[in-house]
Amino acid sequence: MNQHKHAHDDSADIAHHHSIHAELPSDPALRVKALESLLTEKGLVDPATIDAWVETYESKIGPRNGAKVVAKAWVDSDFKRRLLTDATKAIGELDMLGAQGQHMVVLENTPDIHNLVVCTLCSCYPLPVLGLPPVWYKSAPYRSRAVIDPRGVLKEFGLELPEHVKIRVWDSTAEVRYLVLPERPAGTEGMNEEQLAALVTRDSMIGVGKVSAR
Amino acid sequence: MNGVHDMGGMHGHGPIEHEKDEPVFHAPWEARMLGMRRGGTFPSGFNIDRWRHVRELIPPHLYLSRSYYDHWYMAYVATLLQSGMATREEIKSGHAASGTAKRNDAMPPDQTWKAQKTGGIFARQVETPPRFAIGQCVRARNINPSGHTRVPRYVRGKVGVVQLHHGGHILPDTNAHLQGEAPQHLYTVVFSMRELWGPEASARDEACADLWESYLEPA
Amino acid sequence: MNSIHDLGGMHGFGAIDVERNEPPFHEAWEGRAGGLLEVMTFPAGFTVDRFRYLRETLRPDLYLTQNYYEQWMYIAEQTLLESGMASREELARGEAQAPKRNDAMRADAVWGFLHDRTHSGRDLDDAPRFAIGQRVRARNMQPTGHTRLPRYARGKTGCIATRHGAHVLPDASAHGKGDTPQHLYSVRFAARELWGEHANPRDSVHLDLWESYLEPA
Numbered sequence: 128m129n130q131h132k133h134a135h136d137d138s139a140d141i142a143h144h145h146s147i148h149a150e151l152p153s154d155p156a157l158r159v160k161a162l163e164s165l166l167t168e169k170g171l172v173d174p175a176t177i178d179a180w181v182e183t184y185e186s187k188i189g190p191r192n193g194a195k196v197v198a199k200a201w202v203d204s205d206f207k208r209r210l211l212t213d214a215t216k217a218i219g220e221l222d223m224l225g226a227q228g229q230h231m232v233v234l235e236n237t238p239d240i241h242n243l244v245v246c247t248l249c250s251c252y253p254l255p256v257l258g259l260p261p262v263w264y265k266s267a268p269y270r271s272r273a274v275i276d277p278r279g280v281l282k283e284f285g286l287e288l289p290e291h292v293k294i295r296v297w298d299s300t301a302e303v304r305y306l307v308l309p310e311r312p313a314g315t316e317g318m319n320e321e322q323l324a325a326l327v328t329r330d331s332m333i334g335v336g337k338v339s340a341r
Numbered sequence: 342m343n344g345v346h347d348m349g350g351m352h353g354h355g356p357i358e359h360e361k362d363e364p365v366f367h368a369p370w371e372a373r374m375l376g377m378r379r380g381g382t383f384p385s386g387f388n389i390d391r392w393r394h395v396r397e398l399i400p401p402h403l404y405l406s407r408s409y410y411d412h413w414y415m416a417y418v419a420t421l422l423q424s425g426m427a428t429r430e431e432i433k434s435g436h437a438a439s440g441t442a443k444r445n446d447a448m449p450p451d452q453t454w455k456a457q458k459t460g461g462i463f464a465r466q467v468e469t470p471p472r473f474a475i476g477q478c479v480r481a482r483n484i485n486p487s488g489h490t491r492v493p494r495y496v497r498g499k500v501g502v503v504q505l506h507h508g509g510h511i512l513p514d515t516n517a518h519l520q521g522e523a524p525q526h527l528y529t530v531v532f533s534m535r536e537l538w539g540p541e542a543s544a545r546d547e548a549c550a551d552l553w554e555s556y557l558e559p560a
Numbered sequence: 561m562n563s564i565h566d567l568g569g570m571h572g573f574g575a576i577d578v579e580r581n582e583p584p585f586h587e588a589w590e591g592r593a594g595g596l597l598e599v600m601t602f603p604a605g606f607t608v609d610r611f612r613y614l615r616e617t618l619r620p621d622l623y624l625t626q627n628y629y630e631q632w633m634y635i636a637e638q639t640l641l642e643s644g645m646a647s648r649e650e651l652a653r654g655e656a657q658a659p660k661r662n663d664a665m666r667a668d669a670v671w672g673f674l675h676d677r678t679h680s681g682r683d684l685d686d687a688p689r690f691a692i693g694q695r696v697r698a699r700n701m702q703p704t705g706h707t708r709l710p711r712y713a714r715g716k717t718g719c720i721a722t723r724h725g726a727h728v729l730p731d732a733s734a735h736g737k738g739d740t741p742q743h744l745y746s747v748r749f750a751a752r753e754l755w756g757e758h759a760n761p762r763d764s765v766h767l768d769l770w771e772s773y774l775e776p777a
Contacts (some may be wrong), residue, residue, distance in 0.1 A: 137518050138342065138488055142398045142574060144422040147429055148415055155411045159370040159377075161435025162414065165427065166381055168437040170444035177376025179453040184375065185365050188457070226461035230507065232529075247349035247493055249393055250409065255457075259375075262367075263359045265409045267620070271351035274495065274548045275538055275562075275702065283357050294546040298349065300491040301527055301551035302463040303507055344572040345564070345620075350711075352704050353563030353620060401572055405564075405621035483756040487571050494569075498715055539700035539714075 189258035192223045193306055194327035196233075196256060197338075198320045201311045210308070211235055218256065218306075225255030228304050234297065235308045236334070241292050242307050243281070243334035245273035246299040253304035257329060264333065274298060284335040307334040314340035342394070342487055345401040349495040350538070371410040378413050379456070380448045384424035389461070390517035394489035395419055465524035467509030472526065472554055477503045479530055480560040481552060489517035492556040500560040501532035504549060512553055525554040561613070561704055562711060564620035569712040569755070585629075593629040597636055599665045599673070603643035608680075609734035613706035614638045682741035684726035688771070690745060694720045695777040698747070698769060706734035709773045717777045718749035721766060729770055742771040 151158055166172040196218060200207040210217040214231040218224055224231070231253065234242035246252065247270045252260035263269050273280050277294045281287070288294065297305045309331040315323060330336035348354075366372040395416040399407075403415065421427035431438055448456065473479055481496040491513050509524040516522055531549045534542040567573075585591040597611075614635045615623070623631070640646035650657050665673065690696055698713045708730050724744040732740040751763035 138394070138398055141395055141419055141423050142400075142572070144419040145398055145400055145403075145415065147418065147422065147432060148400065148403060150429075151433065155374075155408070155414060156368065156370040159374050159410075159414055162418065162432070163373055163377060164435045165431055165437060166377060168443065169427070169431075169441060170382075170447055171426070172377055172381040173447045173449060175450040176380035176448050176453060177373055179450040180376040180379040181366075181372040183453055183457055185372070187454075189365075225457050226459075229462045230464060230510075232505065247495075248346055248491060249396065259365055261359065261363050262409065263357050266358070267348055267351070267354035267405065268357045271348040271354050271562075272357070274349045275542075277546060277548075278543070280357065284359065291545075294543070295531070296546070296548040297529075298493065298548060298550040300493065301507070301510060301513075301553070302461070303527070303529070303551050342571045343569050345570070350562055350702065351564075352561045353617065355619075398572060400574075402621045402624040405624070483754075484758070485569065485755045494711070537700075538702045541701070 184254075184259050188225070188255060190256075190327075190329035190332065191324070192221075192258075193253070193256035193329070193332045194324040195320075196221060196223065196306065197308055197327045197332065198324035200233075200308055201323055202320050207308075214306070223255050227251070227302075228253040228255035230303045231256075231306065232303055233306050233308050234295075234334075236310050236337075238310070239292060241281075241288055241294050241334065242305075243273060243277050243294060243296045244299065244305045244307060245270060245296060247271070247274055248298075248300060251299035251302075251304065253306050256306055257332060261329075281335060284330065286336055307332050309334075309336075309338045312338050312340040342397050342489060343485060343494060344397045345404050346397045347494050349493045371408075374410040374413050374417075378417060380453065381417065382426075382444070382447055383420060384426060386519050387420065387424075388516055388519075390489060390511070390513040391519065392416060392420075393513070394517040397489065463511045464507070465509045465511055465522060467524050467526055469526075471506055471528075473503050473506075473528060473557060473559075475503050475506060478560040479503055479528075479557040481530065481550075481556055482558055484556070486514065488514065490514050490556075492552055493550060495537055496530075496532060496550050496552070499532050499536050501530040501536065501549075503528050504531045505529035507551070510553070512555070514553075514555075527551060527553050528557065530557070561616050561706060562702060563616045564623050565616045566711050568710045590627070590629040593632050593636075597632045599670060600636065601645075601661070601664055603639060603645060605736055606639060606643075607728070607733045609706060609728070609730040610639070610736075611635055612730070613734040616706065680728040681724075682726045682728060682739060684741050684743065686743075688723055688743040688745075690720050690723075690743075690771070690774065690776075692720050692723060696720060696745075696747060696774040697777040698767075698773055699775055701773070703731060705731065707731050707773075709769060710767070712754055713749060713767055713769075716749055716753050718747040718753065718767075720745050721748040722746035724768065727770070729772070731770075731772075744768055744770055745774070747774070 167174055200210050210233050214233040218231050236242055250260055250265040274296050277296050326338050326341060328336055331338045396412050399412060399415050418432055478500055480500045481492055483498045507527040510527040511522040512525050529549050529551050531547050534546045537548060615631055618631060618634060637651055695717060697717045698709055700715045726741040727744040728739045729742050746766050747769050748764050748766050751759035752761055754765060
């Protein structure tokens with residue numbers, strides 16, 4: 128495939144336009160305000176649409192969705208089987224598919240295997256079930272170290288796994304999105320689905336923490 | 342592209358700073374930037390792979406020092422300039438050049454939920470059968486394209502086992518350069534830590550990456 | 561250390577910015593910094609390898625943008641602080657709080673110093689492990705400390721082009737472990753071996769690599 132010449136010209140052109148950033152003020156608030164004004168004036172964005180997107184990610188979509196998936200898997204073994212066989216279909220049953228979460232795989236944590244999710248190349252994250260990713264997930268320390276020193280990373284989150292546990296790190300290099308199914312903690316036998324969902328943390332569904340019975 | 346964004350295995354970035362009860366947005370401008378990316382108009386044919394590549398082309402020192410939504414700002418601006426949808430003067434002033442016609446085709450607010458629900462389906466039919474089978478040993482090829490790719494440097498030349506097959510997916514290497522979807526079979530390949538990082542790494546742990554067929558060769 | 565200094569093979573840095581008739585120092589302070597780092601009294605055991613390692617610990621975006629001699633000043637500060645030869649307060653104020661020493665290098669010693677530098681070459685009884693022309697593989701190692709084996713060569717196969725004799729091992733010298741000299745080799749790698757089938761089939765890259773970086777191929 129002769130993409131090399133095209134890619135080079137294309138990329139050099141884009142890189143050239145990035146040179147404007149040296150000429151703009153450093154404060155992002157000013158620049159973003161100017162950009163919104165400009166785009167609005169040109170009819171390239173409707174400010175009310177910006178509001179709607181912000182509301183979507185502040186209120187409508189978040190880790191509570193993923194927690195419901197996890198809790199249901201804990202109480203319903205058939206659902207769990209479907210979830211581990213075809214996560215896209217099973218999560219679709221709960222109407223929780225969406226952009227950046229249309230191709231799902233669920234990773235089951237067990238006493239012997241601990242799964243951890245990262246995107247070393249950028250910030251890919253299962254938005255419809257977890258909402259927007261935290262800053263640390265998108266930042267250089269996590270992105271660089273999760274694949275080479277997962278035990279060290281987990282330790283920084285206060286999680287020390289026994290030696291016999293195999294850690295498997297999943298680098299989200301494509302559009303497949305990964306959700307960790309954490310182990311159900313002991314002491315939760317009497318709880319219903321809603322109570323269980325309330326225990327499930329965002330961090331446990333990325334794999335940097337475990338769920339406790341609290 | 343072997344950019345600074347390709348971070349797997351790097352040292353020197355310091356401790357992971359995790360904030361308790363982190364808010365969704367740390368400042369209003371971050372929220373506005375997210376909304377502009379989701380709801381704003383982009384050049385015809387623009388796609389998520391191109392978006393990622395434009396971000397990868399952010400000057401390395403800015404990539405490393407500016408915050409995440411500032412990357413989005415920088416990428417949207419470069420896209421507007423490269424496509425001619427805005428000029429440098431307009432970006433600097435925050436105002437459209439006099440006499441500019443106002444478009445009327447921006448995403449309306451009531452389209453937001455539908456866009457979120459139905460957008461981002463990247464699976465595509467591929468005519469040829471998959472080349473690799475689950476359980477097969479494969480090697481990630483040592484390719485070093487200066488354009489967009491999603492094979493990280495740390496797996497190149499390394500041998501792993503096909504764990505999952507995802508069917509056909511749009512190929513970022515062509516899509517990012519507006520050269521077509523050219524879908525290929527996509528696989529999750531699992532590598533042992535020792536294969537990736539040498540004999541001093543954990544004997545037990547593993548790392549996986551999702552890799553397109555053209556990134557792989559039989560091992 | 562896999563830090564940002566290990567730039568071999570990276571894209572995205574743009575054109576090489578060549579300044580015609582570039583002066584040795586762009587400003588007077590650069591010259592002062594350059595001179596300072598050559599002749600200041602360093603802690604016992606300080607080596608050029610530690611110098612390089614300290615630079616590698618710079619914050620990545622600063623490594624890429626900060627003036628070269630400012631980076632040398634960072635190295636000076638780090639070594640003074642970590643050895644206790646200066647305190648943060650002294651550095652912040654630019655004022656000594658400890659008694660003045662009288663053993664700094666004198667001006668008339670500078671020329672001799674620059675021309676009579678300690679060589680990194682050492683005598684070593686052990687025979688070199690590898691022969692000229694032998695195929696070797698650079699090991700896949702990921703030290704968090706100093707090394708001179710760049711990421712782009714790890715796991716790659718080349719052949720021994722030259723033997724340089726034994727030299728101080730930077731991986732040890734940078735961390736206060738002494739010289740531990742090893743045989744040093746110039747290893748030739750085909751460009752295609754390093755970069756894949758799209759590289760020029762005639763080109764090659766030579767790296768100077770210590771014996772412990774290599775294994776037979």
